[in-house]
Amino acid sequence: MYYTVKTLLSQGKSIREIAKDLGMCRKTISRIKAALDNGKDRADEQVRTKTLDGYKDLINEYFEDGLTALLIHRRLSCQKVYYT
Numbered sequence: 001m002y003y004t005v006k007t008l009l010s011q012g013k014s015i016r017e018i019a020k021d022l023g024m025c026r027k028t029i030s031r032i033k034a035a036l037d038n039g040k041d042r043a044d045e046q047v048r049t050k051t052l053d054g055y056k057d058l059i060n061e062y063f064e065d066g067l068t069a070l071l072i073h074r075r076l077s078c079q080k081v082y083y084t
Contacts, residue, residue: 058076
């Protein structure tokens, strides 16, 4: 996709047009364009954290003990683990 966006930008297409043609978000196209303008070969990867990432071990422990997703959710809710 990166090279496709690069080619379309070099053809003079706008960010909005490229996003529409490729079915991508304009922010993604803008991020790629910014990387190109800064001389990078690729745009930086986005790192997305999840609310429960810090509790992965605890959730896996509950799962290994045979608890269902509903019971794990109830335990976490009672402990107010991920609502804080």
